[in-house]
Amino acid sequence: MGRLKVFIVSYDVSDPKRLYRVHKTMKGFGDPIHYSVFRCNLSDKDKIELIAILSEIIKHDEDRIMIIDLGFACGDVDNRIDLIGVHPEENNNQAIIF
Amino acid sequence: MDGEEVPDLIPARMLNEFTYCPRLCYIEWVQGEFEDNADTVDGRFQHRRVDQSRGVVPDSEEIKEFNARSVDISAPETGIICRLDLVGGNGKSVTPVEYKRGSVPDVEGGAYESDKVQLCAQGLALKENGYECSEGMIYFVKSKRKVSVPFDDYLINRTKELLDSLREMAASGKIPPPLIDSPKCIRCSISGICLPDEINSLRESEKADEGTLQVRKFLPARDDQVPLYVSGYGQLLRKKGERIEIWSKKEKLGDAKIRELSQVSLYGGVSATTPVFTELLQRNIPISYFSYGGWFYGFSQGNSHKNVELRIKQFSVAGDNEKSLKLAQKFVNGKILNCRTILRRNDQGVSTDVLSSLKKLANDAESSENFRTLLGIEGGAAQIYFSRFNSLLKSQDEWFLFNNRNRRPPKDPVNAVLSYLYGVMVKEFFVTLLATGFDPYLGFYHQPRYGRPALALDLMEEFRPIIADSVTFTLFNNGELSESDFICRGLGVTMTPEGKKTVLNGYERRINTEVKHPLFGYKVSYRRIFEVQARLIARVLDGEIDEYPPFLTR
Numbered sequence: 001m002g003r004l005k006v007f008i009v010s011y012d013v014s015d016p017k018r019l020y021r022v023h024k025t026m027k028g029f030g031d032p033i034h035y036s037v038f039r040c041n042l043s044d045k046d047k048i049e050l051i052a053i054l055s056e057i058i059k060h061d062e063d064r065i066m067i068i069d070l071g072f073a074c075g076d077v078d079n080r081i082d083l084i085g086v087h088p089e090e091n092n093n094q095a096i097i098f
Numbered sequence: 099m100d101g102e103e104v105p106d107l108i109p110a111r112m113l114n115e116f117t118y119c120p121r122l123c124y125i126e127w128v129q130g131e132f133e134d135n136a137d138t139v140d141g142r143f144q145h146r147r148v149d150q151s152r153g154v155v156p157d158s159e160e161i162k163e164f165n166a167r168s169v170d171i172s173a174p175e176t177g178i179i180c181r182l183d184l185v186g187g188n189g190k191s192v193t194p195v196e197y198k199r200g201s202v203p204d205v206e207g208g209a210y211e212s213d214k215v216q217l218c219a220q221g222l223a224l225k226e227n228g229y230e231c232s233e234g235m236i237y238f239v240k241s242k243r244k245v246s247v248p249f250d251d252y253l254i255n256r257t258k259e260l261l262d263s264l265r266e267m268a269a270s271g272k273i274p275p276p277l278i279d280s281p282k283c284i285r286c287s288i289s290g291i292c293l294p295d296e297i298n299s300l301r302e303s304e305k306a307d308e309g310t311l312q313v314r315k316f317l318p319a320r321d322d323q324v325p326l327y328v329s330g331y332g333q334l335l336r337k338k339g340e341r342i343e344i345w346s347k348k349e350k351l352g353d354a355k356i357r358e359l360s361q362v363s364l365y366g367g368v369s370a371t372t373p374v375f376t377e378l379l380q381r382n383i384p385i386s387y388f389s390y391g392g393w394f395y396g397f398s399q400g401n402s403h404k405n406v407e408l409r410i411k412q413f414s415v416a417g418d419n420e421k422s423l424k425l426a427q428k429f430v431n432g433k434i435l436n437c438r439t440i441l442r443r444n445d446q447g448v449s450t451d452v453l454s455s456l457k458k459l460a461n462d463a464e465s466s467e468n469f470r471t472l473l474g475i476e477g478g479a480a481q482i483y484f485s486r487f488n489s490l491l492k493s494q495d496e497w498f499l500f501n502n503r504n505r506r507p508p509k510d511p512v513n514a515v516l517s518y519l520y521g522v523m524v525k526e527f528f529v530t531l532l533a534t535g536f537d538p539y540l541g542f543y544h545q546p547r548y549g550r551p552a553l554a555l556d557l558m559e560e561f562r563p564i565i566a567d568s569v570t571f572t573l574f575n576n577g578e579l580s581e582s583d584f585i586c587r588g589l590g591v592t593m594t595p596e597g598k599k600t601v602l603n604g605y606e607r608r609i610n611t612e613v614k615h616p617l618f619g620y621k622v623s624y625r626r627i628f629e630v631q632a633r634l635i636a637r638v639l640d641g642e643i644d645e646y647p648p649f650l651t652r
Contacts, residue, residue: 004322028340028355043322044136046357052143095606096354097327097599098344 003043004073009050010037011065013058021057022065025050033087041073104268107172108261110180110223114216116264118282120274125288128268130404131535135287137199144199144239164188173223177261180220184237191230194220201240208245209236211256218257221249271407273640293633296618300634300643326354327602329365329390329595337373359383361529363522365598366390384529391592392521394551397528405535411639412553416540423472425556425638425646426543427464430476432560432648434460437483439651440563444571445489452482469543483563487512490571507590512570514584514591518601519566520558526609527554527561527628534632557632560648565624569604578604616650 009026013019013036026032029050030040042050047067054065070077109127116123125131165186172179184195196217202208217234224231233248247253267274276294277283283294326342328335334345343353362378364370365388378385379400386397415421438456441448459479466472484503491499491512499510508514528551531538541552543559573579583597593601609624622630631649638646 024339028357030355045134045139048136048140048143052139055143094610095325095327095602096352097602097606098329098333098351 004041005043005047006070006073006077007040007042007047008037008068008070009040009065010068011054011058011063012036013063015059015062018057018059018063022054022063025053025057031088104265106174106177107179108177108264110178110216110219113178113219113257113260113264114212116267117212117215117260118210119277119280119286120264120267121276121292121294122286122288123264124267124273125292129273129407129535131288131291133288133291135285137285138287141199144197171220171223171227173226175226176219176222176258177265178219178223180216180223182220182224185224187229190228192224193231193234194224195235195237195244196220197237197239199239202238202243202245207247209247214247214253215257215260217247218249218253219261222254222257273642275642290629291633293630293637296630296634297637297642299618300637300647322358323360324358325606326359326362327365328363328368329388329598331367331390333368335364335368335370335374337371337377342374342377356381356383361386363388363525365392384532386525386529388521388525392518392598394521394525394528397525397532399532408535408636408639409537412536412540415639416542422542423466423469425635426469426472427466428646428648429543429556429559430463430472430479431460432650433476433562434463434479435648435650436560436563437479437567440490440567441483441486445486447489448486452486456482472543487567487571490567492575493577507592509590511579511581511584511591512574514593515570515573515579515601516566518593518598519569519605520562522602522605523558523561523566524551524554526625527551527558527632530628530632531557534629534636536632536636557628557635560631560650561624561628564651565605565608569601569608572608573601573604613651616652617647 007030009030011022011026013022023032023036026038026040029042029046030038033039040046040050051067058065070080112123112127115126165184166182167184169182169185170179171182182194183197185192186195187193194217196213198213203210207214213236217236221231221234231249233246235244235246237244276292276297278294278298280294283289283292286292328344330346332346333351336343336345337356338353340357341353341355342359344351356377359378361384363386367390370385375385375398379398382400384397384399387395389395415425434456438453438460441456442453456479459475459482463472463475463479466475480503487503488499488501499512501510503516504510504513505517508517528538531553536553538551538554541554541556544550544552544555578600579597583594583600585592585594609628612621612623613627614621615627615630627649634643635646637643
């Protein structure tokens with residue numbers, strides 16, 4: 001799993017329709033931690049795909065997206081994030097068994 | 099295969115690939131295998147504007163300026179078909195423009211030969227269609243710069259020469275050897291399929307016979323993805339946007355991101371909606387079906403696999419007794435040696451007699467004369483191995499005693515866990531073999547009858563002791579499985595749903611463990627090793643390496 005990096009993606013989208021599409025796309029790449037803020041574990045390829053898809057959705061003169069690289073998922077990423085209050089549990093790329 | 103089977107028109111893009119690396123061209127074009135990586139995805143993204151066709155190329159004699167994007171053109175005489183990213187001109191005098199995502203390379207002329215040749219092929223196609231074309235341009239997206247490429251006699255001759263050798267390669271039906279220690283391989287998206295360094299060092303070692311080979315580490319993208327298991331009665335999988343949701347009656351149990359999934363396994367009475375199936379099949383994520391008890395029924399797969407060549411070779415080797423026996427010997431040899439290692443590591447009371455007789459049987463397997471003696475050797479080794487299996491279990495609680503291997507139904511908890519795990523493993527190898535282009539039903543050691551996925555069983559042999567057996571005694575020894583996880587019903591023993599989940603968790607933990615490949619010296623997960631071993635069988639069938647090297651743990 002060494003090649004996955006953790007990214008924080010946040011966005012401001014002015015139109016509700018585009019906002020919904022951005023949110024839906026983001027749900028496929030990561031987990032929402034706040035409104036309009038996602039944590040994503042992505043490979044290089046995933047990141048480019050995400051940027052490509054989002055670039056097609058948003059209006060570049062009205063909306064904005066910020067992507068912050070927090071480094072490799074297996075490193076000390078979690079030490080760099082302090083969570084206060086209620087937060088969902090972290091998905092750590094293991095088999096999903098129901 | 100004869101030359102007539104090569105398509106008349108060769109895509110100019112393939113000429114580019116061929117010039118870059120003939121093996122890449124062969125794997126992608128002839129065998130139909132492809133894997134995306136960051137570079138290829140970015141390439142498509144950077145290409146998106148030129149990929150939308152716009153504008154028309156005038157075909158009359160009228161003279162006017164024009165620009166057209168994404169134009170398809172074919173030239174039967176030259177034997178080329180291509181898509182021009184951009185073509186601009188004035189009347190009959192035109193210039194093709196090829197978009198490349200990177201920056202202008204630091205080479206003579208400002209462009210790589212592979213790109214120049216591709217462009218020149220486009221020029222030849224334009225000329226054959228009656229246009230005047232004496233040069234082309236390459237636009238480098240990152241540098242935002244155009245480099246002009248004149249179509250001089252040298253380039254034209256070189257292009258025709260390469261087209262001829264491409265044709266020859268495709269007609270020969272023989273995969274070109276990998277590049278040797280080339281920097282091109284590091285960023286190549288299919289290095290995980292091609293295995294350049296692995297194949298080169300195996301070929302070297304067949305000549306020299308050394309220990310661990312020094313091999314660069316190529317990681318395939320598949321290691322990032324995770325399997326989804328759902329078991330139970332009445333559960334329903336639904337697609338919601340980019341995720342799959344798992345519902346039980348009116349309650350949502352959870353969800354999974356589709357792009358994160360490597361495979362989906364459904365146990366018992368689980369259902370899924372058609373959108374879930376079509377989405378998974380489109381993304382080439384295989385779906386396996388099991389009975390509630392873990393019996394592997396079958397699976398669904400999208401139509402993405404095209405490697406017919408490999409299957410033809412597989413069938414021809416499976417029909418050849420001598421070649422099949424050679425492979426079978428390696429599977430059995432690997433299995434016995436791995437059984438021996440498990441005992442040596444975990445069974446304190448094991449006698450040197452047992453170890454040396456296993457060693458001897460492993461050697462005998464390699465020199466066995468026919469399948470019957472090989473089967474006998476395997477049976478003998480299994481008997482010795484399972485006679486020691488009880489001592490691998492730390493707790494001597496009567497409930498967990500293991501006397502002998504039995505199944506259908508398993509008569510004690512240890513056998514129940516072993517049977518369940520063998521079922522999961524068959525699925526794992528089934529899916530891996532499909533993903534690498536094999537037909538899992540036709541094997542070299544196991545006979546292709548009674549609906550058994552014989553090749554999956556073949557490849558699984560060497561991994562049984564180090565995966566299933568090891569997970570079994572670890573789960574019991576760690577106290578993760580207890581009496582309450584089993585149901586004793588008359589003749590047989592089954593597991594409770596909780597017990598099964600514990601076993602699956604243990605299995606996943608095990609195959610995600612990173613281990614050092616004993617031959618190549620790099621550290622990768624067992625899951626990836628399964629794939630590497632399957633691809634090594636493919637290379638034996640290709641005739642690139644003589645002997646299949648089983649995965650031997652240390």
